[in-house]
Amino acid sequence: MLGYALQTLRARKAAFAGAFLALLCAAALVTACGALLETGLRGEIRTERYAATPVVVAGDQNVHHEERKGDKTKHKAKPLAERVWLPEGTAQLVADVPGVGAVVPELTFPAALVGQDPENSLGHAWSSAALTPFRVEEGGAPRADGDIVIDRGLAGRAGLAPGDRVTVQSTGDPAVYTVTGIATTPRGAPAEQSAVFFTDAEARRLAGHPGQDTVLGVFPADGVGAGQLADRVAEALAGTPARVHTGDGRGPVEFPAAEQARVRLISMGGAIGGTGLLVAVLVVAGTFALTAQQRRRELALLRAVAATPRQVRRLxxxxxxxxxxxxxxxxxxxxxPLAGLLHDRFTALGAVPETLAPVRSPFPPAAALPATLLTAWVAARVSARRAARIRPAVALTEAAGIRRGVPLGRLIAGLAAVAGGAVLLAVLSGLRTEPAATPVTYLTVLLLCVAVALLGPLLARAAFAVLGAPLRLSRVPGHLAAHNARAHSRRLAAVITPLTLLVALTGTVVFSQTTLGDAAERQAADGVLADWTVTSEGPGVPPGAAQRLREVPGVAAVTEVVHGTVRTPGLDKYTVQGVTPDGIGATLDPGVTAGSLSRLTADGVAVSEQVADSRGLAPGDELALVFGDGTPATLTVVAVYERGLGFGDLTLAHERLAAHLDNPLADSVLVAGAEADRLTDALADLPGLAVRDGGHTAEVRATRQAANAEVAFLGMGLVLAFTAIASVNTLAMSTADRAAEFALLRRIGTTRRQVLRMLRLESLTVAATAAVLGTAICLATLTAFSSGMTGEAAPSLVPGAHLAILAAAAALAMAATAVPGRLALRAAPAN
Amino acid sequence: MTVRTAVRLDAVTKIYGRRGRGGVVALDAVTAALPHGSFTAVMGPSGSGKTTFLHCAAGLDHVTSGTSWIGDTELSGLNETQLTRLRRRRVGFVFQSFNLVPALTVRHNIALPLRLAGRRTDRRRLDGILERVGLAGKASARPAELSGGQQQRVAIARALITRPDVVFGDEPTGALDTVTAREILALLRDCVDTGGQTVVMVTHDPVAAAHADTVLFLADGRLTDRMEAPTADRVADRMTHLGAWA
Structure with missing residues (x-):
């Protein structure tokens, strides 16, 4: 049977080219996604700062939660968003461990030279320089609190030499320091970060966690191995929140953001690859069904000559x-290479940190091969069910024997798919977080497209019944197209499905982003009452700025705003904003529906309606939280507000939240009242600040959303490209097979132009049907998505963009039929 | 009635579509018995049910009512797979056209029933059959490289490879010129005379029918007449009465 299969394949290369191409793309897609996934799972995060430190002690970066299910306890851990500081006394505990040679406490906090990129510019105490090690190359170590040492790379970028004075924006107000030395590491200037070293006292003051350390570098005494040391330290620290890291484990401690990017890569790789595979099953099943239909007579002959239905299925x-x-x-x-490209693009977009090295291994391609085989097999089994039931008598008759009805089984399966889609829509309208909702949107679209595939012949006939009247206006080509369509509804169904999928999926990917973005932007725009927004080019707006602004005559209220994330003890993740409660009524209106923001004390929290609904909260209730740095707290709900997308799931008092963030500086400061000039004057001695109008907050939201969207497009773009290829494929296949029909039409006097026009009309009708179905699926999905995510069923379908998608799909359909159509017409009519 | 029949139909009715609701009665209570080692031609005007007769007799199609046998096996009780196994062992087919799998060489096309049955192909036997149908040396050709007559010879060779009891032909000469047609008919005749097989052939050509021992005439799904030791003229004459050439 295998030999027979091989011979058929060799002889009918063209018939299988469609499936081959689709599967090839699927394999490439799965490999690329597999590589992303593997980078997420096993990608090495190399340490830079702790390169010379054999053992690193750091706080536990995870929140833990135990769930009891019957007798079993399930232990779950989720990463925290901010750095977890080591509790006081940890250094002493470690120092007392026998075999410890030296304990070097490390402080890490934001510190950027004004005018230099604030990203990854970190301050440390000079006493911890040995961890890398940094050595002074030029000048000397910082002696006074106004002295700093900077790394050679930063000195080069900023054009500084020992003796120069420079303003540094750290966690407090900016201050002027004297560069006393330029330091470098044995491996040259650091690539992933800029380092600014202060005196120990100054670093401690700026770090703002009295008595606590970011990490401890532990060096062994002579004759003690690093592994042995690590074990002993771990033993001594058992029961404390401190964790011991060696070797490759040090990288994630240094770059917690990279560690979080891993999780994102895993879920992204899984979602894209999974969607890709499902799309592949759908389109490949379509191409196989088309192939089987084109070789009905051959299969019928096999059945007549003595192949059992099972043998046909096996073949x-x-x-x-x-x-x-x-x-x-x-x-x-x-x-x-696609995986490499994808990784580079994600890195460029900032979705993957540069510190996370891509993993190159044989696993993704090795996994893609069986996945492709399975896809091909499943697709073939789905399409073979029908092919194997071909009546052998068909082989004896000249008539092509096209069955016009939809078999009952198919009808039932199609209706079941519609029902399944409806259930998913209902589920989707209850999902309130993007990571949960996004995969469900894709799944919903796919399931509804499966329904289209199953009910395709009915839909095709219905479409041509509706469009038949205008078609028949064109006397020859339209008349032919309309009749062809009625007779070959199954063939049309095969081409309508991938086009519908293309339209629906593209629409959903693009407009789920705009739906979210528009809603967030709208909420932010409606909710910001302030006249002015003060922002910073550096790490943030310092507290001194807010102080100065409050003193400007005419200013009614000044609100400092910070953003972060918190988790519940049950590990749900919420976005949170911290705002100054005083005078907030004049700057922000998050749409309070219960309680009042004026009661937002240090122990108070305001929650969005989404959170209030899902957790059953009302003012006066208590809400237990774990801050980004791992500190637990129980807060009292003081208010419930509507504009959760624009202002975050939770709102806390600014001071309370800022204390638990790595970067306590305000993201922005909102000001009500006064004129811009006056504000600018008041901020004159604080570098890097800008006064913009109140709408700026919404713009920032929009920019952030756009960046988010770009990452989503990049990932799903591959799936969309794949769907487009599959559509072209199916259309070309179904047209190329019609050479005999075209020859007949030519023989009986139809001109080439009329045949081509007939084809064009057919493609247009197919595209129009796919456009209607695809738009309907897309709208249904987006409506459910939007009512879950934004609380109102208001999908933002940008008409221009959607028309562009439809036009592209139509153009694709026309091109994919015109080219093979012309080729098929090249044969002389006599043949 | 002790003569063993190779093919038997007993009150076979075949209705396409739904009974009574616009269904087409293709066979109407047809009863016939074709003895072993006979050559039967089935004739009739277009739409008379010739092809349906063949399908029902060969187990390619289920009958609506009545029973049909191949040898002593009743077909009505068999499912698709059992029918296929039966066809594989006991029945060979020669169709008017599209007899061969385009992807396979002549050798593989002929050996196809054996391969599907999971049996080895005896090379000598295959070569013998190729020679018998006059295709020695063409074993590696593909169907597209052969003339229409040659393709029909391959089909006959395939029908003979399993040593079937009955060979069914559906207009096997319908697409051939007179000379080639005569050669193909001679081959079928030879199957009966030297191979002892039973041949049932549907045709509309009186000359082709004249090669048979018996001709059955069908009209409107009923057996209307039969003729032993036919000649082309007598068959044509009878067809005229049936209104075929009116």
């Missing part, structure tokens, strides 16, 4: 496996 399955094998091997290879 189709093996052909599919062979096609899958060839496509999988090539696709997996093609996926490797």
């Amino acid at each position: 189709i399955g093996r052909e599919a496996l062979l096609v899958g094998l060839a496509a999988g091997l090539l696709g997996a290879l093609a996926g490797l």
Whole structure:
């Protein structure tokens, strides 16, 4: 049977080219996503700062939660967003461990030279320089509290030499320091960060966690191995929140953001790859069904000559496996450069930190091959069910024997898919977080497209019944197109499905982002009452700025705003904003529906309606939280507000939240009253600050959303490209097969132009049907998505963009039929 | 009635579509018995039910009512897979066109029933059959490289490879010129005379029918007449009475 399958494949290369191409793309896609996933799972985060430190002691960066299910306790851990500081006394505990040679406490806090990139510019105490080690190359160590040592890379970028004076923006107000030395490491200037070293006393003051350390570097005494030391330290620290890291484990301690990016990569790789595979099953099943339909007579002959239905199914399955094998091997290879490209783009967009090195291993391609084989096999089995039921008598008759009805089983399956889609829509409208909702949107679209595939012949006939009247206005080509469509509704169904998927999926990917973005922007724009927004080019707006602004005559209220994330003890993640409660009524209106923001004390919290609904909270209730730095707290709900997307899930008092953030500086300061000039004058001695109008907050939201959207597009773009290829594929296949029909039309006197016009009209009708179905699916999904995420069923379908998507799909359909159509017409009509 | 029949139909009715609701009665209570080692031609005007007769007799299609046998096996009780196994062992087919799998060489096309049955192909036997149908040396050709007559010879060779009891032909000469047609008919005749097989052939050509021992005439789904030791002229004459050439 395998030999037979191989021979058929060789002889009918063209028929299987469609499935081959689709599977090849699927394999490449899965390989690329697999590589992302593997980088997420096993990607090495190399340490830079702790390169010379054999053992690093750091706080536990996870929140833990134990869930009891019957007798079993399930232990779950989720990463925290901010750095967890070591409790006081940890250094002493470690120092007392026998075999410890030296304990070097390390402080890490934001510190940027004004005018230099604030990103990854960190302050430390000079006494911890040995961790890397940093050595003074030029000048000397900082002696007075106004002295700093900076790394050679930063000195080069800022054009500074020992003796120069420079303003540094750290956690407090900016201050002027004297550069006393330029330091470098044995491996040259650091690549991932800028380092600013202060005296120990100054560093402690700026770090703002009295008595606490960021990490401890532990060096062994002579004759003690690093591993041995680590074990002893771990033993001594058992029961404390401190954790011991060595070797590759040090990197994630240094770059907690990279550690979080891993999780994102895993979920992104999984979602894209999974969606890609489902799309592949759908389109490949379509191409196989088309192939089976084109070789009905051959299969019927086989049945007549003595193949059992099972043998026909097996034959189709093996052909599919062979096609899958060839496509999988090539696709997996093609996926490797694609993976590199994807990683580079994600890095460029900031979704993947540069510190996370891509993993190159044979696993993703090795996993892509069986995934492709499985896809091919499943697709073939789905399409073979029908093919194997071909009545052998068909082979004896000249008539092509096209069944016009939709079999009952197919009808039931189609209706079941519609019902399943409806259930998913209902689920989706209850999902309130993007990571939960996004995969469900894709799944919903896919399931509804499966319904279209199953009910396709009915839909195609209905579409041509509706569009038949205008079609028949064109006397020859339109008349032919309309009749063809009625007779070949199954063929049309095969091409409508991938086009519908293309329209629906593209629309959903693009407009779920705009739906969220528009809602957030709208809420932010409506909710900001302040006249002015003060922002910083550096790490943030210092507290002194807010102080100066309050003293400006005419200013009614000044609100400092910070953002972060917190978790509940049950590990739910919420976005949170911290705002100055005084006079907030004049700057912000988050749409309070119960309680009042004026009661927002240090122990108070305001919650969005989404949170209030899902947790059943009302003013006066208590809400237990874990701050980003791991500090637990129980706060009292003081208010419930509507504009959760614009202002975050939770709102806390500014001081309370800022104390638990790595960077306590305000993201922005909102000001009500006074004129811009006066504000600017008041801030004159604070560098890097800008006064913008109140709408700026919404713009920032929009920019952030756009960056978010770009990452989503990049990932799903691959799936969309794949869907587009599959659509073209199916259309080309179904047209190329019609050479005999075209020849007949030519023989009976139809001109070439009329045949081509007929084809164009058919493609247009197909595209129009797909546009209607795709738009309907997209709208249904987005409505559910938006009512879950934004609380109102208001999908933002940008008409221009949507028309562009439809036009692109139509153009694709026209091109994909015109080219093979012309080729098929090249044969002389006599043949 | 002790002569063993190779093919038997007993009050076979076949209705396409739904009974009574616009269904087409293709066979109407047809009863026939074709003895072993006979050559039967089935004739009738277009739409008379010739092809349906063949399908029902060969187990390619289920009957609506009545029973049909191949040898002593009743077909009505068999499912698709059992029917296929039966066809594999006991029945060979030669169709008017599209007899061969385009992807396979002549050798593989002929050996296809054996391969599907999971049996080895005896090379000598295959070569013998190729020679018998006059295709020695063409074993590696593909169907597209052969003439229409040659393709029909391959189909006959395939029908003979399993040593079936009955060979069914559906207009096997319908697409051939007179000379080639005569050669193909001679081959079928030879199957009966030297191979002892039973041949049932649907045709509309009186000359082709004249090669048979018996001709059955069908009209409107009923057996209307039969003729032993036919000649082309007598068959044509009878067809005229049936209104075929009116």
